[in-house]
Amino acid sequence: MDFKDSIRYIPLFKGLPDRQIEELSRIAIRYSFLKDRIIFSEGDEADGFYVLISGRVKIYKLSKEGKEQILHIVEAQEPFGEVPAFAGKRFPAHAEAIEDSITLFFPRDAIVQLIKNDPSLALNMLALLSLRLRQFTVLVEDLSLKEVPQRLAAYILLIGEREKTDEIELNINKKQLASLLGTIPETMSRILGKMVSKGLIDVQGRRIKLIDKKALEELAYGAKLDI
Amino acid sequence: MDFKDSIRYIPLFKGLPDRQIEELSRIAIRYSFLKDRIIFSEGDEADGFYVLISGRVKIYKLSKEGKEQILHIVEAQEPFGEVPAFAGKRFPAHAEAIEDSITLFFPRDAIVQLIKNDPSLALNMLALLSLRLRQFTVLVEDLSLKEVPQRLAAYILLIGEREKTDEIELNINKKQLASLLGTIPETMSRILGKMVSKGLIDVQGRRIKLIDKKALEELAYGAKLDI
DNA sequence: CTTATACATTGACTTAAGTCAAAAAAAATA
DNA sequence: TATTTTTTTTGACTTAAGTCAATGTATAAG
Numbered sequence: 208m209d210f211k212d213s214i215r216y217i218p219l220f221k222g223l224p225d226r227q228i229e230e231l232s233r234i235a236i237r238y239s240f241l242k243d244r245i246i247f248s249e250g251d252e253a254d255g256f257y258v259l260i261s262g263r264v265k266i267y268k269l270s271k272e273g274k275e276q277i278l279h280i281v282e283a284q285e286p287f288g289e290v291p292a293f294a295g296k297r298f299p300a301h302a303e304a305i306e307d308s309i310t311l312f313f314p315r316d317a318i319v320q321l322i323k324n325d326p327s328l329a330l331n332m333l334a335l336l337s338l339r340l341r342q343f344t345v346l347v348e349d350l351s352l353k354e355v356p357q358r359l360a361a362y363i364l365l366i367g368e369r370e371k372t373d374e375i376e377l378n379i380n381k382k383q384l385a386s387l388l389g390t391i392p393e394t395m396s397r398i399l400g401k402m403v404s405k406g407l408i409d410v411q412g413r414r415i416k417l418i419d420k421k422a423l424e425e426l427a428y429g430a431k432l433d434i
Numbered sequence: 435m436d437f438k439d440s441i442r443y444i445p446l447f448k449g450l451p452d453r454q455i456e457e458l459s460r461i462a463i464r465y466s467f468l469k470d471r472i473i474f475s476e477g478d479e480a481d482g483f484y485v486l487i488s489g490r491v492k493i494y495k496l497s498k499e500g501k502e503q504i505l506h507i508v509e510a511q512e513p514f515g516e517v518p519a520f521a522g523k524r525f526p527a528h529a530e531a532i533e534d535s536i537t538l539f540f541p542r543d544a545i546v547q548l549i550k551n552d553p554s555l556a557l558n559m560l561a562l563l564s565l566r567l568r569q570f571t572v573l574v575e576d577l578s579l580k581e582v583p584q585r586l587a588a589y590i591l592l593i594g595e596r597e598k599t600d601e602i603e604l605n606i607n608k609k610q611l612a613s614l615l616g617t618i619p620e621t622m623s624r625i626l627g628k629m630v631s632k633g634l635i636d637v638q639g640r641r642i643k644l645i646d647k648k649a650l651e652e653l654a655y656g657a658k659l660d661i
Numbered sequence: 662c663t664t665a666t667a668c669a670t671t672g673a674c675t676t677a678a679g680t681c682a683a684a685a686a687a688a689a690t691a
Numbered sequence: 692t693a694t695t696t697t698t699t700t701t702g703a704c705t706t707a708a709g710t711c712a713a714t715g716t717a718t719a720a721g
Contacts, residue, residue: 268571270579271656278574293557294564299571322553322560329549329556330520336563337521343570344495344526347505350577351616352497354677381699389578394678396700412687412699429498581707608669621708623670639717 210235210311213260219286219335222327234317240264240304246288247298253291255314259283262308263378266300267386277387278346279339280305280379286335292318293336305379350389353429356398358388360426363408367417377413401432437462437538440487446513446562449554461544467491467531473515474525480518482541486510489535490605493527494613504614505573506566507532507606513562519545520563532606577616580656583625585615588654590635594644604640628659 211232214220220231238257240246246264247253264281278300281287290299292315322329349358362384366375377384385395402408407423409416417423426432438459441447447458465484467473473491474480491508505527508514517526519542549556576585589611593602604611612622629635634650636643644650653659 268575268579270575274579276574276578278571290564290567292564293560294562295568299568319557322556324553326550326553326556329553329560330546332560333520333549333556333563335521336560336567337517337519339567340517340563340570341522341526343567343574344505346574347503347570347577348495348497350574351503352495352501380697382697391679392699393680393701397678400700609667618709619669620671620710624708627670 210237213311217258217284217286219258219331220328221331223325227321227325227328230317230321231313235311235313238310238312240308240310242304242307244304246302246304246308246310248301249298251298252296253288253298253315255312255318256286256289256292257302257310257312258286260309260311262304262306264302264308264310265305265383266302268300274391275386276389277383279342280387289332289336291315305383346389355388355390355394356401356432357427357429359395359398359402360407360423362388363415363417364420364423364427367420373417373420375415375417377415380413398432405432437464440538444485444511444513446485446558447555448558450552454548454552454555457544457548458540462538462540465537465539467535467537469531469534471531473529473531473535473537475528476525478525479523480515480525480542482539482545483513483516483519484529484537484539485513487536487538489531489533491529491535491537492532492610493529495527501618502613503616504610506569507614516559516563518542532610573616582615582617582621583628583659584654584656585617586622586625586629587634587650589615590642590644591647591650591654594647600644600647602642602644604642607640625659632659 211228214231214235215228220228223231238246240262246257249268259281261283263283264287265277266279266281266287267275267277269275279287281302288298288302291297322332349361353361363375366377367373379387381395381399382392385392388395399408399410403410405419405422407417407419407426409418422430438455441458441462442455447455450458465473467489473484476495486508488510490510491514492504493506493508493514494502494504496502506514508529515525515529518524549559576588580588590602593604594600597603606614608622608626609619612619615622626635626637630637632646632649634644634646634653636645649657
């Protein structure tokens with residue numbers, strides 16, 4: 208199979224000369240995962256990393272009691288599982304397809320070789336890891352220093368800005384939104400309910416209409432959401 | 435000034451040819467910070483990163499109410515503030531010297547140039563960022579999925595193993611230990627008290643003697659610490 | 662040595678968010 | 692369409708950990 212076109216437009220591989228793209232398409236292995244399939248588990252030995260071509264993948268931790276904390280939702284064109292390619296040899300978290308997904312797998316040795324040959328791949332990879340670190344500092348800040356209503360308000364506003372609309376459509380269900388924000392569905396549901404009754408938003412299933420953006424911003428910034 | 439010897443033995447620069455070490459020592463700028471001095475603040479523009487030569491530095495987030503969450507305690511020889519060198523342009527967190535500290539500062543442009551020339555520096559940097567990501571997944575897991583007694587037990591055991599002793603000496607005060615574990619001094623104090631009364635440990639100021647390691651391991655793994 | 666400043670502990674109380682159980686609503690499958 | 696199955700919501704209750712205030716204990720400075 209020839210993956211050249213899938214590979215050429217992956218941001219991680221931006222700026223690579225044709226020869227390298229060719230080489231990448233030779234070493235890539237295509238893996239497909241149906242919805243709900245585990246791609247790897249925490250502690251599994253890794254000998255390469257993935258790039259998501261289509262679908263969606265959640266990266267998450269599990270507590271002993273089975274509570275889940277989503278670290279990241281991988282979207283198309285993004286790499287995932289890169290940590291053990293460069294440090295340690297086991298995946299630090301679980302990965303599961305939350306939609307039918309197609310991935311390309313790149314063996315570690317081949318990638319390391321490519322990095323040695325091409326600094327732009329190295330710099331792209333450094334940028335990617337740095338971005339993830341930045342995102343993690345926000346997650347830690349949220350979990351440790353903010354309350355659930357603040358996180359939820361910030362999330363809603365973020366999606367609204369990203370999609371440039373005041374009527375957002377969640378692309379994950381509320382259970383997973385709870386897991387992403389470090390809480391549980393019951394709490395999520397109650398807080399959404401409060402936001403509705405306070406006139407901040409309107410909820411229809413996965414549709415959320417942002418009504419009082421100013422109040423949402425205050426909430427995200429630290430105000431309280433009483434009663 | 436000539437920093438060649440300080441630089442040569444920094445793990446990040448391991449494997450670099452002499453020419454590059456020379457170049458690094460030319461571009462490095464030495465900055466000293468007294469205890470309690472802010473090195474940079476979240477949101478500050480960055481045009482390079484630091485390596486700690488001696489002393490200790492905390493990397494942390496602050497809530498609006500002033501609560502602090504330590505992300506990482508930087509020890510000698512470790513780089514810090516690397517994220518904006520590769521993605522974004524502002525520091526994602528604060529850095530403060532918790533001891534009198536000496537650092538070397540490396541301007542971004544020069545480092546990028548060096549990475550383009552030498553793949554081993556790129557791979558070292560990738561390893562470093564990957565390790566930090568791995569550590570962050572643990573921090574997120576702790577904050578979201580574990581209770582404070584579990585985190586504290588795990589921390590005590592970790593230090594014990596690292597120092598290969600059953601009588602550890604904290605190298606930070608309890609206030610900062612609380613901040614590192616995502617809690618507050620009062621809670622920290624109460625839990626240490628419980629651990630003492632249950633016969634798990636003995637505490638004398640910053641000295642903690644591990645008495646019942648088996649119980650500590652069970653606690654770290656998820657058992658409860660009642661009464 | 663004494664005073665000041667920071668650090669640590671303790672008690673009483675509050676609260677955000679969790680658990681458990683049940684019902685309602687929505688989505689998937691037969 | 693009917694029937695499972697999954698997701699979401701609601702209510703009653705519990706709990707871990709926070710707040711506030713006071714006190715005790717170090718450590719540093721005059």
